[in-house]
Amino acid sequence: MATKFxxxxxxxxxxxxxxxxxxxxxxxxxxxxxxxxxxxFPYPSGRIHIGHVRNYTMGDVIARTxxxxxxxxxxxxxxxxxxxxxxxxxxxxxxxxxxxxxxNIAAMRAQLKRLGFALDWSRELATCxxxxxxxxxxxxxxxxxxxxxxxxESAVNWDPVDMTVLxxxxxxxxxxxxxxxxxxxxxxxxxFLKITDFADELLDGLSTLxxxxxxxxxxxxxxxxxxxxxxxxxxxxGSETRFDVFTTRPDTLFGASFAALAPDxxxxxxxxxxxxxxxxxxAECRAGGTATADIEAQEKKGYDTGLSVVHPLDPGIRxxxxxxxxxxxxxxxxxxxxxxxxxxxxxxxxxxxQLPVTRVVAPEGEAATPIQTEAYTGPGKLINSRFLDxxxxxxxxxxxxxxxxxxxxxxxxxxxxLRDWGVSRQRYWGTPIPIVHCGDCGVVPVPKAQLPVVLxxxxxxxxxxxxxxHHPTWKHVGCPQCGKPARRETDTLDTFVNSSxxxxxxxxxxxxxxxxxxVAEQWLPVGQYIGGVEHAILHLLYARFWTRALNRIGQLDxxxxxxxxxxxxMVTHETYSRDQGExxxxxxxxxxxxxxxxxxxxxxxxxxxxxxxxxxxxSKSKKNTVDPDTILATYGADAVRWxxxxxxxxxxxxxxxxxxxxGAWRFVQRVWRLASDAAEATDATASADxxxxxxxxxxxxxxxxxxxxxxxxRLQFNKAVARLYELVNAIERSPASPxxxxxxxxxxxxxxxxxxxxxxxxxxxxxxxGMIVDAPWPVADPALLVxxxxxxxxxxxxxxxxxxxxAKGVDRGALEAQVLARDKVVRxxxxxxxxxxxxxxxxxxxLVA
RNA sequence: GCGGACGUGGCGAAACCGGUAGACGCAGCAGACUUAAAAUCUGCUUCCCUGUCAGGGAGUGCGGGUUCGAGUCCCGCCGUCCGCACCA
Numbered sequence: 001m002a003t004k005f006x007x008x009x010x011x012x013x014x015x016x017x018x019x020x021x022x023x024x025x026x027x028x029x030x031x032x033x034x035x036x037x038x039x040x041f042p043y044p045s046g047r048i049h050i051g052h053v054r055n056y057t058m059g060d061v062i063a064r065t066x067x068x069x070x071x072x073x074x075x076x077x078x079x080x081x082x083x084x085x086x087x088x089x090x091x092x093x094x095x096x097x098x099x100x101x102x103x104n105i106a107a108m109r110a111q112l113k114r115l116g117f118a119l120d121w122s123r124e125l126a127t128c129x130x131x132x133x134x135x136x137x138x139x140x141x142x143x144x145x146x147x148x149x150x151x152x153e154s155a156v157n158w159d160p161v162d163m164t165v166l167x168x169x170x171x172x173x174x175x176x177x178x179x180x181x182x183x184x185x186x187x188x189x190x191x192f193l194k195i196t197d198f199a200d201e202l203l204d205g206l207s208t209l210x211x212x213x214x215x216x217x218x219x220x221x222x223x224x225x226x227x228x229x230x231x232x233x234x235x236x237x238g239s240e241t242r243f244d245v246f247t248t249r250p251d252t253l254f255g256a257s258f259a260a261l262a263p264d265x266x267x268x269x270x271x272x273x274x275x276x277x278x279x280x281x282x283a284e285c286r287a288g289g290t291a292t293a294d295i296e297a298q299e300k301k302g303y304d305t306g307l308s309v310v311h312p313l314d315p316g317i318r319x320x321x322x323x324x325x326x327x328x329x330x331x332x333x334x335x336x337x338x339x340x341x342x343x344x345x346x347x348x349x350x351x352x353x354q355l356p357v358t359r360v361v362a363p364e365g366e367a368a369t370p371i372q373t374e375a376y377t378g379p380g381k382l383i384n385s386r387f388l389d390x391x392x393x394x395x396x397x398x399x400x401x402x403x404x405x406x407x408x409x410x411x412x413x414x415x416x417x418l419r420d421w422g423v424s425r426q427r428y429w430g431t432p433i434p435i436v437h438c439g440d441c442g443v444v445p446v447p448k449a450q451l452p453v454v455l456x457x458x459x460x461x462x463x464x465x466x467x468x469x470h471h472p473t474w475k476h477v478g479c480p481q482c483g484k485p486a487r488r489e490t491d492t493l494d495t496f497v498n499s500s501x502x503x504x505x506x507x508x509x510x511x512x513x514x515x516x517x518x519v520a521e522q523w524l525p526v527g528q529y530i531g532g533v534e535h536a537i538l539h540l541l542y543a544r545f546w547t548r549a550l551n552r553i554g555q556l557d558x559x560x561x562x563x564x565x566x567x568x569x570m571v572t573h574e575t576y577s578r579d580q581g582e583x584x585x586x587x588x589x590x591x592x593x594x595x596x597x598x599x600x601x602x603x604x605x606x607x608x609x610x611x612x613x614x615x616x617x618x619s620k621s622k623k624n625t626v627d628p629d630t631i632l633a634t635y636g637a638d639a640v641r642w643x644x645x646x647x648x649x650x651x652x653x654x655x656x657x658x659x660x661x662x663g664a665w666r667f668v669q670r671v672w673r674l675a676s677d678a679a680e681a682t683d684a685t686a687s688a689d690x691x692x693x694x695x696x697x698x699x700x701x702x703x704x705x706x707x708x709x710x711x712x713x714r715l716q717f718n719k720a721v722a723r724l725y726e727l728v729n730a731i732e733r734s735p736a737s738p739x740x741x742x743x744x745x746x747x748x749x750x751x752x753x754x755x756x757x758x759x760x761x762x763x764x765x766x767x768x769x770g771m772i773v774d775a776p777w778p779v780a781d782p783a784l785l786v787x788x789x790x791x792x793x794x795x796x797x798x799x800x801x802x803x804x805x806x807a808k809g810v811d812r813g814a815l816e817a818q819v820l821a822r823d824k825v826v827r828x829x830x831x832x833x834x835x836x837x838x839x840x841x842x843x844x845x846x847l848v849a
Numbered sequence: 850g851c852g853g854a855c856g857u858g859g860c861g862a863a864a865c866c867g868g869u870a871g872a873c874g875c876a877g878c879a880g881a882c883u884u885a886a887a888a889u890c891u892g893c894u895u896c897c898c899u900g901u902c903a904g905g906g907a908g909u910g911c912g913g914g915u916u917c918g919a920g921u922c923c924c925g926c927c928g929u930c931c932g933c934a935c936c937a
Contacts, residue, residue, distance in 0.1 A: 004888095214853080214854095215853060215854070215931085215932080218852065218853065218932085219852090219853090219932060219933080221852095222851090222852070222932080222933060222934095223932095223933080225933095225936065227936070227937080229937085245937080246936095246937065247937060248936090248937065249937080260937095300935080324935095325935085326935040326937090327935080327937080328935070328936070328937085330936090331936045331937075332936070332937060333937095335937095336937045337937085338937090339937090343937070344850080344935095345935055345937080346937080348935095415936080415937090417936060533931085533932090536932080537932090537933095646861090646873090646874070647861045647862070647873095647874065647875080648861060648862075649862080652855095652861095652862095654861090655860095655861070657861095657875085659860095659875055659876070660861085660874085660875070662875090663874060663875060664874095667874090669888095669889095673889090718861090718862075718863090718873090718874095719862095719863075719872095719873085721873080721874080722862085722863070722872070722873035722874070723872095723873080724873095725872095725873050725874070726872075726873065729873090732890095791869075792869095793868075793869040794869090795868085795869085795917085795918070797917075797918085798868095798916090798917060798918040798919095799918090800869050803869060835917095836917060837917090838868090838917050838918075840868060843868060843869090844868055844869070844918090846868080846917055846918060847917090848917050848918095
């Protein structure tokens with residue numbers, strides 16, 4: 001009688017065995033083809049959560065499969081270890097961010113090891129250690145030397161809670177991405193990376209990323225936000241004042257009825273100095289929120305400056321100049337011309353201030369149709385536009401731009417939504433920016449020989465703001481150039497800089513420089529990158545930029561860091577709650593405290609029912625989380641891994657449930673039983689009753705090999721799982737035979753990437769040589785992929801009426817004869833001949849009656 | 850508002866290029882084994898109608914269309930989710 005699979009014993013045994021055999025160490029010098037499999041490295045927050053488990057399990061299946069298929073696999077793990085939570089912990093609990101972070105890393109590393117991931121731990125790195133961030137400082141200086149880094153004073157997004165600057169990408173609905181605090185505008189001197197220099201490249205490069213989700217590419221495309229149009233100059237009538245505007249619709253210039261400036265535009269500010277009413281209006285505009293709801297609710301408002309500008313195509317036309325709340329200083333030139341007929345915002349504005357609305361583009365036959373409440377943005381021919389009349393929109397655009405350029409008042413241009421990446425953070429727990437400010441020499445880079453600039457350990461968090469600023473000695477240094485007393489830069493780099501090149505350091509990590517070009521290029525680009533879609537813009541755009549920047553300065557001949565990207569869904573869980581009455585938030589209960597009963601659920605403590613809520617993202621506040629440690633102890637790593645791959649397609653959310661993990665556990669036991677029964681049978685009877693090969697089972701087996709391989713290749717793990725269930729079902733139902741014994745052995749190899757401990761343990765039990773981790777991936781025999789009989793479906797008028805088995809490859813005539821002779825067909829046709837017969841060989845026959 | 854994804858049994862989902870809808874799992878029902886329970890095994894399980902066998906009809910969000918044949922293609926709606934957003 002088979003025993004239960006002892007997951008605890010097997011996990012310990014095989015994790016140790018893989019470790020001592022160095023099974024997952026990637027060899028830079030291997031002659032085998034290389035495969036780089038990477039999951040987004042975690043922030044060491046304290047504990048692994050179940051979402052990490054799903055993410056890393058997917059990567060592990062790919063890594064293990066590739067390895068079995070003969071690839072030299074690089075599958076590393078590390079820690080995105082700088083960031084605010086460490087400082088928050090320091091402030092709340094009076095401990096050091098470094099100590100807190102390193103303890104978390106130790107705990108999470110142990111958790112990952114318990115899951116049996118095929119990781120090359122010899123390449124582990126943590127971004128908070130000088131042997132990582134020191135090299136980052138070197139790269140920063142290289143980019144600085146190449147002119148890709150600059151410093152300027154500018155209006156920045158200031159997070160008043162985290163007391164630091166945020167990049168545009170990190171401001172969501174006007175709030176800090178981490179703190180959720182409403183972001184303020186401040187003027188500060190900041191370091192910027194010239195990501196806008198790469199806007200075109202980053203946009204064009206997207207089209208080469210065939211193995212990325214379309215969705216992510218679109219999001220990046222929108223974020224980069226390329227707009228082609230014309231920039232031109234308005235002259236203010238009776239004054240020397242001029243200002244530029246940008247438009248994507250130069251063709252509609254004759255429809256212009258006003259010009260508008262952003263409240264923050266220099267001209268607006270200047271006018272406001274002598275116009276209190278305008279100053280008040282500008283103040284009012286600034287008070288308005290930037291959140292979604294605020295913007296939707298906000299009315300278009302303007303202030304008539306009394307100025308007017310000269311129409312560039314006809315000096316006789318004058319347009320009034322407004323300061324308007326809907327014009328953004330951050331985009332384009334901070335000023336627009338308004339064409340109400342063909343822009344909804346301009347139309348709303350024009351209606352409010354009774355400005356003329358002149359249609360200048362009309363589709364066929366609608367030239368006389370007036371614009372009511374909706375601006376027309378479609379195609380058509382130009383009207384009311386003198387020399388442009390009758391032209392198509394695109395031709396008119398080109399003509400106006402050409403004229404502007406030849407007359408010297410404007411030119412065709414491209415405007416981007418993308419801004420340069422502000423990387424200065426007024427925080428302690430980050431990479432120190434390797435710069436010294438000297439009274440005489442100005443901004444002086446720290447010489448590379450003096451790197452790393454190491455964070456001081458003795459810092460305090462009792463005063464708000466940047467601890468590096470408050471440190472008594474750290475920032476006081478001699479100028480590297482003249483030796484006079486100078487001041488260190490106390491800002492640190494945005495944490496997203498750390499994650500912009502860690503995949504390169506994984507591939508090559510020499511002591512004396514960031515990476516070795518030749519070695520890194522052997523592995524890069526990452527073949528398969530897996531992580532959450534929440535990084536679709538921030539991390540993935542920055543990493544692409546950083547890679548291209550290194551490429552431009554000749555350090556790396558790689559354009560795109562991630563050839564294949566996969567964004568996996570979240571792990572969700574239903575919620576359990578009780579209402580606390582009007583206006584009070586409901587009380588949530590942990591799944592551990594709840595008993596699931598048929599339809600509902602009860603609280604274990606009092607036996608009374610709780611409400612079962614929707615399946616939503618796991619969160620602490622809703623208490624619908626599960627603790628991987630408990631689950632791991634109860635069910636074992638293989639069952640957890642199996643469940644993470646089952647049921648839901650990997651890009652979709654997966655609902656955690658006790659029933660689900662129970663099912664996964666049962667599968668592990670079934671496979672174990674199959675193997676141990678087979679082992680017993682072999683011992684007892686040897687091959688005495690070795691019967692005939694089982695052709696039917698062999699066919700199922702080889703189809704399974706084919707399908708599972710293809711499914712893993714396409715990351716359709718849920719389908720691979722279903723295939724393996726089918727295979728196990730088929731083996732269980734088959735009588736003992738040499739085929740059956742071989743099928744069990746192949747099954748183990750197919751299951752090994754998903755449930756590696758089980759596979760090793762069963763492999764050993766069956767007396768197979770070596771470890772299954774070193775066994776090659778099974779290959780399907782093409783001869784066994786095709787059946788010699790097929791099922792023919794019989795349709796009458798497209799509806800299924802009957803089906804029957806027949807030898808494969810029967811010709812049309814014979815097939816038709818057989819079909820027409822069948823009882824059901826004869827009955828259905830009632831003696832008439834079908835009007836038409838459609839035959840799809842080996843598939844179906846459709847009779848049209 | 851713009852962009853995108855999705856909509857299939859009680860649930861998670863399969864269905865290659867337009868060719869037998871619901872594989873596989875979960876839950877449920879019935880049975881076997883057992884003193885009993887657990888575990889395990891076997892069978893059933895889209896819905897409706899007639900019913901012993903068997904047969905008939907409907908069915909992939911809704912309404913049309915193309916086709917011998919549509920979950921799959923086209924047009925128009927409805928709904929859910931995600932991203933962006935006063936971007937000129």
